[in-house]
Each structure stands twice: as structure tokens, then as C-alpha cells.
Amino acid sequence: MRVNITLEHKESGERLYLTQKSKRNTPDRLELKKYSPKLRKHVIFKEVK
Numbered sequence: 001m002r003v004n005i006t007l008e009h010k011e012s013g014e015r016l017y018l019t020q021k022s023k024r025n026t027p028d029r030l031e032l033k034k035y036s037p038k039l040r041k042h043v044i045f046k047e048v049k
Contacts, residue, residue: 005030007045012038017045 001024007017014036021030030047 005047007032007034008048009036009039009043009045011043012036014038014045015048021047 002020002022004018004020006015007019007030008015016036017032017034019030019032032045033042034045035041036043036045
């Protein structure tokens, strides 16, 4: 029951990270703090469809 998702940083428009999540355990959109090479710091990446 795991699905593949893409993580995007809204301000820079980067879509760098691919990951998986369980729809049963986390039905809401996932937010993870990841490194952005464009900004050269850790920022929040949010799940996009």
C-alpha cells in the first residue's frame, strides 16, 4: 500500500527528491526538511501530486 511521491520546494521550484509513503499511516501531504543545492541550505520540501 505504498505509493511513490515527489517532493518540491515551492519558492525555488526544485523537484529533487523521490520517496515513498504509506497512504494508510500518513493520509495528509508529507513535509520533510531536505537539503537544497540551489539555496545551499536545508529547507522544507512538500509533497506534490
